[in-house]
Amino acid sequence: MAQALYRKWRSQTFDEVVGQEHVVRTLTSALAQGRIAHAYLFAGPRGTGKTTMARLLAKAVNCLAEDGPKPCNQCAVCQALNEGRLLDLIEIDGASNRGIDEVRTLREQVNFSPNVARYKVYIIDEVHMLTPEAFNALLKTLEEPPAHVIFVLATTEVHKLPPTIISRCQRFDFRRIPLDLIVGRLRFIADAEGIKADQDALELIARSATGSMRDAISLLDQLSSYGSDSITRELVQAMLGAVSVEPLADLLDDVVQGDLKGALGLVAQLVDQGLDPRQLTAELLDYVRDLLQVKAGNPPSLTAAGAQTEARMRAQAEALRVEDLLRLSRLLTQASLEIKGNILPQLPLELALTEAIVKPEAAPAPAQSVQPAQQPKPAPRPAPAPAATPRQEPKPQPAPQEPQPVAAQPRREQPAAASAPAAAPASTAPAGEGIVDLDAVHHRWDEFVENLRTRTPRTLALSVQALLRSGAPLRVEGDVVVVGFPSEFHRHKANENAAKALAEKALAEALGVAHCAIRGVVVSPQELKAAEAARAGKKYAAPPKPTPNAAVSEATDPVIQYATNDLGAVAKPIAPEKPSSVEEETP
Amino acid sequence: MFYIFDGDDDFSRDEALAALKAQLGPADIVSLNTSVFDGASVSLDELRHACDSIPFFGDARLVIVNGLLARFHAPGRKKAGAAEPGEGEDADEPASGAHKEYRTRLLEYLPMLPDTTRLVFLESVLLPSKSPFVALVAQHPDKGRRQAFSLPNPRSRDGLGELAAWIRTRAKAKGARIDAPAVDALIDLIGNDLRLLDSELEKLAAYCGESPITLADVRQLVPLAREAVVWDLIDAIAQKRLRAALDTLRRLLNEGEPALRIFGLMVSEYRLLIQARTLADQGYTDDRIATRLKVHPWRLRQRMDAARRGSAESLKATYRLLLQTDTEIKTGVQEPEAALEFLVANLCR
Numbered sequence A: 001m002a003q004a005l006y007r008k009w010r011s012q013t014f015d016e017v018v019g020q021e022h023v024v025r026t027l028t029s030a031l032a033q034g035r036i037a038h039a040y041l042f043a044g045p046r047g048t049g050k051t052t053m054a055r056l057l058a059k060a061v062n063c064l065a066e067d068g069p070k071p072c073n074q075c076a077v078c079q080a081l082n083e084g085r086l087l088d089l090i091e092i093d094g095a096s097n098r099g100i101d102e103v104r105t106l107r108e109q110v111n112f113s114p115n116v117a118r119y120k121v122y123i124i125d126e127v128h129m130l131t132p133e134a135f136n137a138l139l140k141t142l143e144e145p146p147a148h149v150i151f152v153l154a155t156t157e158v159h160k161l162p163p164t165i166i167s168r169c170q171r172f173d174f175r176r177i178p179l180d181l182i183v184g185r186l187r188f189i190a191d192a193e194g195i196k197a198d199q200d201a202l203e204l205i206a207r208s209a210t211g212s213m214r215d216a217i218s219l220l221d222q223l224s225s226y227g228s229d230s231i232t233r234e235l236v237q238a239m240l241g242a243v244s245v246e247p248l249a250d251l252l253d254d255v256v257q258g259d260l261k262g263a264l265g266l267v268a269q270l271v272d273q274g275l276d277p278r279q280l281t282a283e284l285l286d287y288v289r290d291l292l293q294v295k296a297g298n299p300p301s302l303t304a305a306g307a308q309t310e311a312r313m314r315a316q317a318e319a320l321r322v323e324d325l326l327r328l329s330r331l332l333t334q335a336s337l338e339i340k341g342n343i344l345p346q347l348p349l350e351l352a353l354t355e356a357i358v359k360p361e362a363a364p365a366p367a368q369s370v371q372p373a374q375q376p377k378p379a380p381r382p383a384p385a386p387a388a389t390p391r392q393e394p395k396p397q398p399a400p401q402e403p404q405p406v407a408a409q410p411r412r413e414q415p416a417a418a419s420a421p422a423a424a425p426a427s428t429a430p431a432g433e434g435i436v437d438l439d440a441v442h443h444r445w446d447e448f449v450e451n452l453r454t455r456t457p458r459t460l461a462l463s464v465q466a467l468l469r470s471g472a473p474l475r476v477e478g479d480v481v482v483v484g485f486p487s488e489f490h491r492h493k494a495n496e497n498a499a500k501a502l503a504e505k506a507l508a509e510a511l512g513v514a515h516c517a518i519r520g521v522v523v524s525p526q527e528l529k530a531a532e533a534a535r536a537g538k539k540y541a542a543p544p545k546p547t548p549n550a551a552v553s554e555a556t557d558p559v560i561q562y563a564t565n566d567l568g569a570v571a572k573p574i575a576p577e578k579p580s581s582v583e584e585e586t587p
Numbered sequence B: 001m002f003y004i005f006d007g008d009d010d011f012s013r014d015e016a017l018a019a020l021k022a023q024l025g026p027a028d029i030v031s032l033n034t035s036v037f038d039g040a041s042v043s044l045d046e047l048r049h050a051c052d053s054i055p056f057f058g059d060a061r062l063v064i065v066n067g068l069l070a071r072f073h074a075p076g077r078k079k080a081g082a083a084e085p086g087e088g089e090d091a092d093e094p095a096s097g098a099h100k101e102y103r104t105r106l107l108e109y110l111p112m113l114p115d116t117t118r119l120v121f122l123e124s125v126l127l128p129s130k131s132p133f134v135a136l137v138a139q140h141p142d143k144g145r146r147q148a149f150s151l152p153n154p155r156s157r158d159g160l161g162e163l164a165a166w167i168r169t170r171a172k173a174k175g176a177r178i179d180a181p182a183v184d185a186l187i188d189l190i191g192n193d194l195r196l197l198d199s200e201l202e203k204l205a206a207y208c209g210e211s212p213i214t215l216a217d218v219r220q221l222v223p224l225a226r227e228a229v230v231w232d233l234i235d236a237i238a239q240k241r242l243r244a245a246l247d248t249l250r251r252l253l254n255e256g257e258p259a260l261r262i263f264g265l266m267v268s269e270y271r272l273l274i275q276a277r278t279l280a281d282q283g284y285t286d287d288r289i290a291t292r293l294k295v296h297p298w299r300l301r302q303r304m305d306a307a308r309r310g311s312a313e314s315l316k317a318t319y320r321l322l323l324q325t326d327t328e329i330k331t332g333v334q335e336p337e338a339a340l341e342f343l344v345a346n347l348c349r
Helices: A021-032 A050-062 A076-082 A100-110 A132-143 A163-167 A179-193 A199-208 A213-224 A233-240 A245-257 A260-272 A277-296 A306-319 A322-339 A347-358 A438-454 A458-469 A488-494 A497-511 A525-539 A550-556 A558-567 B010-023 B027-032 B044-052 B097-112 B132-139 B157-173 B180-190 B194-208 B215-221 B225-238 B242-254 B259-281 B286-293 B297-309 B312-330 B336-347
Strands: A039-043 A089-093 A120-125 A149-155 A170-173 A472-477 A480-485 A517-522 B002-006 B034-038 B061-066 B117-123 B144-148
Touching (some): A021 B215, A050 A120, A163 B194, A170 B194, A245 A260, A245 A306, A458 A488, B002 B010, B010 B061, B157 B180, B157 B194, B180 B225, B242 B259, B259 B297
Parallel strands (some): A039 A170, A480 A517, B002 B144
């Protein structure tokens, strides 16, 4: 029977060990200086080289070579060990020898001198499986081991070891092997074995191995015995049952472009090809996860996708916001949960994609984090009606940005009250001098805050300035400018009479109106940031024309303009009921 | 000769014992002539028998007794739980009549030890200064020797200095140099566990060779340093640095840290934040919060800024998010690693 590739190609020298540079360097220099500990603990995930390293260590301490790197793999001891017949290397499987009796036997044998080698080396694999009694018995030996014995404990779950054991060992943590190193090693083995393999096939193998060299080599072994001339990406995918990355990228493109038809068509096509919808959902989720990394500025390290797909991912990450990705992940997670036991297994996925495409902008509800403003309103307002006009709804991103495909779908469902009297918007606010426009506020805000320093009394003016710098205008209600502050402290300070009067006067002057009021509310940092961003977007836009009343301004509102002109939306009046996202205040 | 090695620093004590053994000759001969007794059960006759024997092949007999002398100072029925070394008043009162006799006879016997015998008393607590055995050593400087080993306390300023000096000396003995940040990091991570410190230094010395040991080396090699990396992760989240947070998370995962353990550490950090915030809102000072929550003040100080920054409501929302993630991982809805990444991204918003 042929030997498994991963055993055949187990590293025989320290130089061949891949991806554990910190362990190799420490061990080789300790060996060179003759400073050998009596007990080592090798911890780390499977397939990262723990047993390999333990055997190398056993070989190196016993190697007979006078000089040159150890192990030499030439001398009698090295060869005996390589052939698995060195009596002084005792490998114990901790999982099946876990009781106190086995450890007692071990303790008796430990005291005998080695047969041929310098040191007896005990390798206890999966040492975390020992029983507590066995650990105690082992501890006695670890505390005072005979000089001719070296213990190497290897485990994948170091947290299951008692601290007393850990503290008696020199501990090394093995890490997952990076993708490129696994690919390099696979390439080396494939070449040496005469296996033809495509580079992207090897990358896919390495990816599926998640840092475990043994898994990767085993998979290569399986694939090589498949009987085909060369290992291709398709073959690996077939064996792993994996979805190739292109359809996933296509699906995400559809989501980005809001192409519901394309997305559903693609899902149907993939399912028709025999793909398990659950697997597809999982892979899609994985893809989204990778997009998140790309969005954050990291390379998509999980995907051995090639440059072309990587470029696509970058474009998609560009088009989507982190919120969109998170929402997508939530939808897909939910879908994968619902697939179990569903009569139509692909339905949850289709619904998730539909929801992602049709309602991409799930309005984050700012009202939730707005804390009630306890201060009475500074200026009595005629009616609550103005709060209901679409223009005054707090929008996280009111400024028209570059067309975002995700955001592009017009909202199809208008509130049910769309048939409300068309007169409503016209009566939103009394025409007159008191009307303040949010665009104007945005436009003038910096200037206004900056000019505060010229006001008197100076100390008060400066403190008001500092306060307002930490806040941002959120919206306008009649002639009241609502300013968001990060904390109750700020809000309270801003609502103090003197400060308020000073700020209001300055703001009225800056805006060129006779009177305006400022009301502070506390908002979450996210909202504050959104408001800041909105303002920054406005600052460089052309100053809005003065607007005599709200009905006119609705038509000139850039968001509405954009929606009607570019997206084909129809502006409809809505009933003056209180939108959920507007602040709680009821007069 | 008899020796009293007492104190809580078992690492240095073991080293002193090893040094003594090395003086007595080749290891195999010494081991032939060594008897070890457990102080809780050994009788005086057994002990005398071992001590009065003539060495076999070697020059000296080594008799080691673990924890006998502390037994004489154990709390009597009158005063339970007061075996502290400082309780000198109690030291003269043996627990019972039998004990008293044992102690008296032992005190009489010790000066008459044969010259070829080295009797070593290993005690895991410091003997009270009024102990008659300590006095006996003072009376017979040629017959007895006492060496006290106390661990430096890393919570006190003096202890910190002592510990830092110990680390430097130790590194030097291993032929390595170590810079100040690395020393601080080792103390932060390991504290006064000298055995662990020694083993880590051994590793670091081999790794660094000629060049000095730096903070980066400590982070690379010392396993406990990963807990500190989780703090980096929380910091990155607190500062909403998505990229740094995801980077750190991926690094932790690649270094083999189980996702659930990272998650557990994150939960305990946020739990601490909420607790600290609640107490701070009730008007507790930082120091009192640290005492109440039983955390190290420096760890709390690192966290208090973050605790104060967010609103109580947002901390609660975070906690709910953690719970949701936990449920999703444990009911198999999400892969742990994916769940963690999405969680971190969510928290960074």
